[in-house]
Amino acid sequence: MLYEGVIRKMQTELGSPIQYFLVFENDFINMNQVLNRKLKIEFIKYQCLGTGKNEPIYRQGFCKSYFFESAAAGDWIMKPELSKAHLDIEDRDLEYEKRVQLQPHIVYLANSSNVKVGVTRKSQVPTRWIDQGAHEAIEIVEVPNRYLAGITEVALKAHVSDKTSWQKMLKNDLEDVDLIEWRQKLKSYVPEEVADYFIESNGETHLDFPVLQYPEKVKSVNLEKIPKHSGILKGIKGQYLIFEDSTVFNVRAHEGYYVGIDIN
Incomplete structure (x- = not known):
């Protein structure tokens, strides 16, 4: 076929x-x-x-030309802490940036090859975890915009990785960890302006790949x-x-x- x-x-x-x-x-x-x-x-x-x-x-x-011109490829995509739509400041297309940045975002822990911290729009849970090949994941905070998620990720990645080893992930070279315990360890490092958004009530999501x-x-x-x-x-x-x-x-x-x- x-x-x-x-x-x-x-x-x-x-x-x-x-x-x-x-x-x-x-x-x-x-x-x-x-x-x-x-x-x-x-x-x-x-x-x-x-x-x-x-x-x-x-x-x-x-x-190449579209990548450097399109709002869908701005630096804030890979570096959420650079988001400025909440300040009404345009990067490439303010209308687009407001639509994407000014919606609920999740900072999470995922375990695919190791425990890592990441950021995604709430609407992309659990899709983002699936795309990363994570066999378990948990939310840390839920914030109203991408900027707050970005500064939280920056603060936390000083204490936990923000990278995945794709080779280890594909070989299924992994170990189960207690992500609830990891979340509690990281709680004190969440920025002060984000502290009220910390999530304590939910458990891990487990994912089964074909x-x-x-x-x-x-x-x-x-x-x-x-x-x-x-x-x-x-x-x-x-x-x-x-x-x-x-x-x-x-x-x-x-x-x-x-x-x-x-x-x-």
């Missing part, structure tokens, strides 16, 4: 296991149903997610270097496809790539 379209990050549905969908303009693939089947992926052209043009992808599925076989070593697929890849799909974790030969395909890293996918 042949599919064709531009790659965007897989959509997910919480379940046991999590359901994954690769969605194209006029079709979609339930990736869970492709497990144990041969998947062929072929790079055809670029298609910038912002302009739709066939131009090399720079970052986040965008071509993986039949974890790789012992991981080798990343890059369609720009080798435009065709095929293999038996053995698992899906985070935004990665895991193949029988221990190669892994990072869907997020290939956003904006127009591909053909053949399933046998």
Whole structure:
């Protein structure tokens, strides 16, 4: 069965296991149903997610010009502490920035390869945790805007990592930890202006990924270097496809790539 379209990050549905969908303009693939089947992926052209043009992808599925012009790629995306919409200060497009920044945000702890702190919009829970391949996660604070979440993350990452080892995550090289205990340890480091938003009443969320076989070593697929890849799909974790030969395909890293996918 042949599919064709531009790659965007897989959509997910919480379940046991999590359901994954690769969605194209006029079709979609339930990736869970492709497990144990041969998947062929072929790079055809670029298609910038912002302009739709066939131009090399720079970052986040965008071509270089769009990345440096679009409000959807402002510095505050990766560094929430730089958010200024709450001050009515524009970065690239104040209307867009207010729409995204001035809504409830969560600062959380997630455990995928190690315990890490992160920030996401409340509407993106638990999607953000799924995308990171976290097998357990918990909220620390819920704040009304992105700036407060950002300064909280900055304060906490002096005491806990803000990075994930994607190789360890994919190998399932992890240990269960008590995230409630971790949250309590970090409570005193939450900035004073955020202290009233601290969450103490909720428990951990546990996530179950559809993986039949974890790789012992991981080798990343890059369609720009080798435009065709095929293999038996053995698992899906985070935004990665895991193949029988221990190669892994990072869907997020290939956003904006127009591909053909053949399933046998």
